[in-house]
Amino acid sequence: MPLLEKLDVAGNPLGRLYRTHVLATFKDRSLEVTLDGAVASQRETKEILDLQRTWKGQTAVQTAGDREGDIDADNDLSISDNDAVQGEDDENGSQVSNVTPMVPTSGPQDAKRVSQVSLAASANAKRSSQASLISSSTKRVSTASLEGRPRQRRSSTTKSLKQKKRKAVQLTRVVRFDSVVFHRKFRVPFQPGPPVFLPHDPTSHSIADTGVQIPIIDIFGIRDAYSADSTGTARVNNKNKF
Amino acid sequence: MFNNFKVLTSLTKLDLSHNKLSKLDDVNKVIAQIKSLNLKGNAIESVKGLEKLVSLEVLDLSDNQIAEVNELNRLGTGQA
Numbered sequence: 001m002p003l004l005e006k007l008d009v010a011g012n013p014l015g016r017l018y019r020t021h022v023l024a025t026f027k028d029r030s031l032e033v034t035l036d037g038a039v040a041s042q043r044e045t046k047e048i049l050d051l052q053r054t055w056k057g058q059t060a061v062q063t064a065g066d067r068e069g070d071i072d073a074d075n076d077l078s079i080s081d082n083d084a085v086q087g088e089d090d091e092n093g094s095q096v097s098n099v100t101p102m103v104p105t106s107g108p109q110d111a112k113r114v115s116q117v118s119l120a121a122s123a124n125a126k127r128s129s130q131a132s133l134i135s136s137s138t139k140r141v142s143t144a145s146l147e148g149r150p151r152q153r154r155s156s157t158t159k160s161l162k163q164k165k166r167k168a169v170q171l172t173r174v175v176r177f178d179s180v181v182f183h184r185k186f187r188v189p190f191q192p193g194p195p196v197f198l199p200h201d202p203t204s205h206s207i208a209d210t211g212v213q214i215p216i217i218d219i220f221g222i223r224d225a226y227s228a229d230s231t232g233t234a235r236v237n238n239k240n241k242f
Numbered sequence: 243m244f245n246n247f248k249v250l251t252s253l254t255k256l257d258l259s260h261n262k263l264s265k266l267d268d269v270n271k272v273i274a275q276i277k278s279l280n281l282k283g284n285a286i287e288s289v290k291g292l293e294k295l296v297s298l299e300v301l302d303l304s305d306n307q308i309a310e311v312n313e314l315n316r317l318g319t320g321q322a
Contacts, residue, residue: 001292001317003299008282009314011305018311025318036304 006034020047027052247272259283259302270294281306289316 009022023030023040030048031040040048247253256276260283269291273279278300279292286306292298293316301317308314 001298001301002296003277004301004317006300007317008302008304009306009308012303012308014308014311014314018314021311022314022318025315027318 002029004033008036010036020044020051024048024051024055251275254278256280264307266291287313289313293317 026033255278257280259280263284275297277297280302282302283305
């Protein structure tokens with residue numbers, strides 16, 4: 001109903017919290033529609049926007065999941081959450097963890113080929129994000145897990161902590177490329193430290209090791225959060241976009 | 243019931259309040275051009291069909307039997 005301006009649903013057994021839900025379904029017109037004689041209040045507006053963001057995220061993850069299922073059926077290269085957790089226990093204990101190249105390696109140089117992400121200081125060190133990247137053209141999937149917390153804290157990892165991390169992995173960020181989707185689960189800690197390596201250079205629009213030029217379609221708006229210098233070093237510009 | 247409105251091609255405002263209506267199936271096929279629809283005080287549980295009234299500007303569904311908030315998703319997104 002693209003023209004609907006006034007809607008009355010009072011007197012239905014809908015419960016108390018129907019207003020934000022109903023208004024949120026009108027997407028960009030949510031704040032224009034009059035529901036039961038009143039437009040959205042300031043508090044409702046905030047809730048509506050949060051709800052719409054949640055829906056958008058769910059839709060995106062679901063879409064990515066569908067693609068992942070298709071590709072996994074072809075390649076049987078799915079990645080479990082345990083991969084990401086195990087990657088945090090690497091020996092160096094720094095913010096840089098092992099990164100498996102996205103394409104077959106031909107030498108030591110390829111094995112180390114990663115692009116860097118420099119993270120700005122953040123008060124919220126617990127926040128992290130994961131990118132889910134699937135490569136359908138190269139038929140290769142790799143895993144990187146990036147953890148910024150000190151080694152001492154990781155040494156006390158328990159089963160419950162791993163469960164929490166698994167939940168965090170569910171908050172998967174997805175960076176999609178046109179016709180090529182990289183499925184990766186890795187974390188980007190928001191605290192200062194050594195650069196964190198990414199398997200690709202988002203700004204150059206090229207796939208590492210392949211040189212394939214493709215435009216980025218970022219359904220979460222993460223693209224704007226990246227930049228890269230002439231060496232292909234990717235940097236996180238805006239942590240709030242994660 | 244809505245077949246009776248087929249001939250009213252210029253109808254833009256319709257008040258069907260307090261008529262014990264429970265279903266709105268195929269409502270869009272006969273009054274697609276409607277701009278204001280009052281369905282207050284009926285026994286409507288599902289708004290299926292209403293989402294296709296793309297010209298609708300004012301809709302009154304108060305005092306019905308709509309229990310599922312997802313049912314109202316149809317009005318905004320066209321999907322339940």
